[in-house]
Amino acid sequence: MKCPFCQHPDTQVSDSRTTDEGNCVRRRRRCPECDKRFVTIETLEMRLPDIVKSNGARVPYNAHKLRTSLERALHKRPFDNEDVDDLVASIEGRLYRLGQKEVSSRTVGEMAMDVLLATDQVAYVRFASVYKSFKDVSEFTQAIATLPEQREDA
Template identity: 45%
Template sequence: MRCPFCHSNETQVIDSRSSEEGWAIRRRRKCPNCGKRFTTYERVELALPAIIKKGGARTEFDAKKLRASMMLALRKRPVPLEKIDEAVSNIEQRLMALGEREVKSEKVGLYVLEELRRLDSVAYIRFASVYFNVEKPEAFVELLREATEGKGDKH
């Protein structure tokens, strides 16, 4: 680790401690060249896969965009924000667990549908009707049936 004061390439670790509930390591360092001390943090960096859109374009995964999409489906529904954040986190965990560098947006959409079905059937139907481009009343009836039966991955 390079010293931020004198830019020496050699620094010594004086102390290491677990931080952030075990998700980081805090290290106190000392530069033998200038004698100054400083703190560094070591954290796990997990990369989420890139998202391949329907048209083939690639984009970075954006949790804020995912949350906003879910919030739109859940608008005026009695679902606590903590549950929404938990659902977004579940989707992120599933994407990381895939171990893929790229994931099709359709897979993310299916994960969203699963989380919304668990949270609120009305939000599930709202999202599914847009996701599956539902235009006929019969298709809405099918969505309602699937929402109440716990299915919802075909159209």
């Protein structure tokens, strides 16, 4: 690490601590040249993978696009913005865990359908109808027939 005062190219770490959340490291440093002290904070930088579209184009991951799709599927359903944020975070977590630089748009769509199926079946059918480009009512009927049975516990 270069000294911010004298620009000496090598500084010494005198103390390292992780933050309370555990996702940053705070380091106290000293410059051997000018003897000044300063603090650096290191954070992990994680990038979501690029998305490979069906036509082969590669685009950066766009959380806004995913969020908009989920919001449309959940429109007039009993979910608020925080619920949508949780769904987006869930999908992003799965993308991080894949550990890949590129992921197909189909994979992201399947992940979205998985979280919607576990969350709200109506939203799942809405999303699937657009994602899978349903052509007629019979495709809706088939999608509904594949849904797991919901038990009514009263």
